[in-house]
Amino acid sequence: MSVLLQIDGVTRHHPGAPAPALRDVSLHLAPGEVLGIVGESGSGKSTLARVAAGLHRPEAGQVRLEGQDIHASPAALRAARRAVQMVFQDPLGSLDPRWRVGRIVAEPLHLDPAALRGAARRARIAAALEEVGLPADAATRFPHQFSGGQRQRIAIARALMPRPRLLIADEATSALDAAVQRQILRLILDLRAAQGLAVLFITHDIAVVDEVCDRVAVLHEGRIVEEGPVRRVLDSPAHPHTRRLLAAELRLDAAEGRARAKQRPAPPHSDGTAGCAPDGT
Numbered sequence: 158m159s160v161l162l163q164i165d166g167v168t169r170h171h172p173g174a175p176a177p178a179l180r181d182v183s184l185h186l187a188p189g190e191v192l193g194i195v196g197e198s199g200s201g202k203s204t205l206a207r208v209a210a211g212l213h214r215p216e217a218g219q220v221r222l223e224g225q226d227i228h229a230s231p232a233a234l235r236a237a238r239r240a241v242q243m244v245f246q247d248p249l250g251s252l253d254p255r256w257r258v259g260r261i262v263a264e265p266l267h268l269d270p271a272a273l274r275g276a277a278r279r280a281r282i283a284a285a286l287e288e289v290g291l292p293a294d295a296a297t298r299f300p301h302q303f304s305g306g307q308r309q310r311i312a313i314a315r316a317l318m319p320r321p322r323l324l325i326a327d328e329a330t331s332a333l334d335a336a337v338q339r340q341i342l343r344l345i346l347d348l349r350a351a352q353g354l355a356v357l358f359i360t361h362d363i364a365v366v367d368e369v370c371d372r373v374a375v376l377h378e379g380r381i382v383e384e385g386p387v388r389r390v391l392d393s394p395a396h397p398h399t400r401r402l403l404a405a406e407l408r409l410d411a412a413e414g415r416a417r418a419k420q421r422p423a424p425p426h427s428d429g430t431a432g433c434a435p436d437g438t
């Protein structure tokens with residue numbers, strides 16, 4: 158089996174923190190695969206994302222991208238930072254409000270020694286915007302002129318600019334309402350199909366994992382306690398912590414269902430689906 162990302166025995170201790178955020182974590186990701194990472198708050202999900210993207214250096218263990226240790230040399234780290242791109246939960250916080258969208262989307266190009274200029278650069282920006290379902294004239298506007306879903310599309314367009322092989326989505330759809338969340342998940346899956354992009358999907362939402370991931374790893378107190386194909390893990394969880402996470406999700410679903418039922422009585426033939434209203438793109 159071909160491996161894109163291999164994390165071996167990684168331990169990461171944040172300066173000043175009482176305990177390591179990651180302890181002896183190992184996982185792998187094949188090209189084009191979608192791996193979910195779930196765990197409660199503080200379990201180490203974001204630290205793992207940053208280690209995989211080369212933004213944190215582990216104290217122990219190795220991160221290899223296509224077989225190359227990403228910390229072997231400055232050149233290897235630069236290559237990894239192009240090949241692995243991240244999208245975060247809060248698009249507004251990660252998009253400079255003073256920059257027009259075209260400049261924001263083109264920003265990663267400065268990592269490329271042969272950066273494009275002039276008409277070629279504009280064409281590349283227009284193509285990136287089109288890939289994520291935004292019109293080319295979005296380039297001339299500012300982030301605040303877009304909806305939450307559209308802003309997440311801008312963040313994805315920027316992440317795609319260096320033509321990455323791995324996209325890390327760190328709670329990238331958590332702040333969006335259900336219908337827009339669906340559209341962004343669909344976009345990520347379409348990009349995976351069109352570009353063979355692998356995705357590390359970090360979320361606390363098990364329903365999302367069920368919908369988009371091939372495999373899932375469960376983090377608990379900095380350790381991977383269970384990992385496997387999504388259906389196997391969700392249908393017959395082997396570790397008590399996974400069972401607790403699933404039970405908590407079911408309780409949450411039931412509580413949300415009760416709250417919704419209180420707010421408005423269901424229409425007689427409601428099927429309970431979220432619907433798919435466009436987010437204006």
Ligand SMILES: Nc1ncnc2c1ncn2[C@@H]1O[C@H](COP(=O)(O)OP(=O)(O)OP(=O)(O)O)[C@@H](O)[C@H]1O
Pocket residue numbers: 171172173174177178196197198199200201202203204205361
């Ligand atoms: N910069 C930091 N300095 C010190 N401790 C940190 C730092 N970043 C994270 N931690 C600690 O490391 C542990 C893992 O944090 P991390 O953000 O990776 O968890 P998480 O699973 O992503 O949580 P959440 O779902 O709440 O975002 C936590 O105990 C956190 O308090």
